[in-house]
Amino acid sequence: MSHLEPHKQPVTTLTGIGSQSAARLEKLGIHTLQDLLFHLPLRYQDRSRIVPISQLMPGMTTLVCGTVEFTDSIQRGRPSVICRIADASGSLSIRFFHFTVQQSQQLKPGTLLGCFGEIRYGYNGLEMVHPEYKIVSAAEQLLETTLTPVYPLTEGISQSALRKAIKQALTLCLTSDSAITDWLPANLLTEHGYPSLNDALQTLHNPPPHLSAEIINGGSLPALKRLVFEEFLAHHLALLQGKLAYKSWQSPVFDINQAAKQAFLEGLPFRLTGAQQRVSSEIESDCRQAQPMLRLVQGDVGSGKTVVAALASLLALNSGYQVAIMAPTELLAEQHFRNFSIWFAETGHQVLFLTGQLKGKARQATLGALADGSANIVIGTHALFQDSVHFHKLGLIVIDEQHRFGVHQRLALREKGQHGGLRPHQLIMTATPIPRTLAMLQYSDLDISIIDELPPGRKPIATSVISSERREEVIGRIEHWVAQQRQAYWVCTLIEESEALQCEAAEKTAAYLCQALPNVRVGLVHGRMKAAEKDAVMQAFKNRDCDLLVATTVIEVGVDVPNAGLMIIENPERLGLSQLHQLRGRVGRGDQDSYCLLLYQSPLSQAGKQRLAILKESNDGFVIAEKDLELRGPGEVMGTRQTGQIQFKIADLERDRDLLELIPAAAQLIHSQHPNVIQPLIQRWIGHSRHYAEV
Known part of the structure; x- marks a missing residue:
C-alpha cells in the first residue's frame, strides 16, 4: 500500500x-x-425481519420465508415458473419469467426458501415477481443485522x-x-x-x-443532515474564499467627477428614484477602493437597474477605463446597446456591440477598437469573453441577468481584463429577485444591493386568470384594445425543451391570430430567427408599426415598449412564478393601465390554481420569488437543467433547504476561530471543480 x-x-x-x-x-x-x-x-431495504405472509400488503417490499409447496411451469402466454411457498400464516406465489431448468429443479417441495421483493396482485392473489431468493436450512440465516x-x-x-x-x-x-x-x-x-x-x-x-x-x-436522520451541513458549508466557504482572494488583488480606483455625473443625469428623460440613488452610492463607494468591487444588484421588473449600470460605467469611463457589459441574449444586449448609445451620445464615449453573429471585417474592427482602446464601452453576449477578445484597459465588468449564466462563468470572468496587475470591478445585475436562502448559497461571494422602489407613476398590472375555453373573448379584447391605439403581446409557451417546437407553436399561433384579427397588424419573434429579423420586428413594434407581437419566452427580459399594455400568456401553468412575473413585466412600463391575462389549459389542478392566484394578487417580485420557492422548491426555482449552477454530491436543495439558514453563522465561526479547516473542507467536497478553480 x-x-x-x-x-x-x-x-x-x-x-x-x-x-x-x-x-x-x-x-x-x-x-x-x-x-x-x-x-x-x-x-x-429492511431485511432484518421476516414478515408473516398473512400480513403482506400490495406495494410492500419485504422479506418472507416459506416452504415450497409446489413448482409449476406455465407455457401459455409468456412462459413462466410459479412457485408456491407457505408459512404458518398463509401462502404466496413466487413468479419467474426468466429462469433455467436448474432453477426450477432447485425449487422442489419441502425446500425452505427466503424471498425479498415487492408484493403485488397476481392471477391467484398476492405474488412476488422475480424476487431475490435464497435456499436456507433455517429462517435465521436470512436476517441482516443492519438495513440494506x-x-x-x-x-x-x-x-x-x-x-x-x-x-x-x-x-x-x-x-x-x-x-x-x-x-x-x-x-x-x-x-x-x-x-x-x-x-x-x-x-x-x-x-x-x-x-x-x-x-x-x-432525509431527517442526523447522520445525513451532518454531511449535508458540511457540504453546504464547504460551498459557502469556497465562494467566500474566492471573494477574499479576489479582494486581495488591486483594482483601479475610480474618480468621482460630480460635474460629469450631473450633466449625465440632466440628460436623462427621467429622475432617479431614492433606491437607485442609494445603490449608485454603494457602487461609488466600492469603486473608490483599491480592491475590486463584487456587487450584485437585485431589482424587481422595471425598477431601473440599467441606468444604475450606466452610472457605474460613467465612473469607469471618466477614470480612463473601459467597460464590458454582458447580457444573456442578443435581444437584451441590443436593448442595452440602444439605451447606452442614447445616454452616452453627448459624452464622447464610443459604444460598440459584439455578439457571436458579428462576423468578418466588422468583427475585426470591433476587436481592434477594444484592443487599442479607441472604444470605451462594449455591450454583447458571452462572446465578449472569448479568448479572441482583448481589452486595452478594462476597469468594469457588468453582467446582466446573472442567473442565466452560472457560478463558474462568474468566477471565470474575474480573470478577464487584468491590466498592469489590476483586476476590473464587477457589477452583477438581476431582475429575478432571489429568495434570501438561495442568495446565501449561490451568491455568498457578493455584496448585495436591492433596488426596492419602482419609478413614480407606475401602476400595478391587473392580472386575470382565464380558461383557454374563453379564447374568443380574449381575441375580442385584443381587437378592442388595438382600436384604442394600444399594443399587446401574446406569449406562447410549450413544455417541450425543443426550441424548434416552441417556435413552430408561435408561428401557428401568429397565423391563427392573423386570420382571427384581420384588422390587426401581427408580428412574430422567436429564438430561431436571425438577429436582424428579430431586431426588425422589435423595432417595428417599438415604432407602433405592429399592434400585436406574438413571441416565445425570448421576450422575458429586455423589451421596453411603454405603449404595450396588454399581455396574454398561454399555458402559464407550465412556467414558474418568477418567470411569469418577468414576462408580465414587459407591460406596465408607462403611466397607463396595463393588464395581463393568464390563459390556462383546463382542467387546472388545485396547486396550479394556487400558484396563479399568487401572481394575480401580487406585483411584488420579492414576495413572488419567496412563494415560488415554497411551492416549487429550490431546484426548480434555480433551474436544475441550467448549466453552471452549483452541483452537490449529497445535499438536495429541495429536501435540505432548512439547513441553509445555519450556514452563514457556521462559516463566520470557521473563519474567525478555525481558519485551518477551510481548505481541507473545500478540497473534500469540491476538489478540482471548475466552479471554484480560482479558490
Missing part, C-alpha cells in the same frame, strides 16, 4: 476492483476510497459488488488508527446535535435495524 492516507487511496487498492471496474466507477465520480464513502445509498443500502449504479457495476467495495472502504478508512479526519469543530457538532463524521458514515452505510427505512429515506 502507498504512503497515502487510506481515504486518499485509489479504488484499485480494494480486493476485486481492477482497472476495468475502476473505469466504470469513474462514471459515478468515484476515484478514491473517500469517494466511495461519500457515495450514499439512494434508499434502504441500495446504491446508485452504473453499467457493469452490480449492487453486490458496490456493497462489497464500500464495506472494504469503511473497514480501511474508519478504523480507530486510520479514521478519516473530521474537520468540523466539536462545538459546532454539539450545537446542532450532529454525530462525528465517522459515526455518520457508518450509520448511513449500515443503519441499525431499529431506525425506520422511511425516516432515513426521508
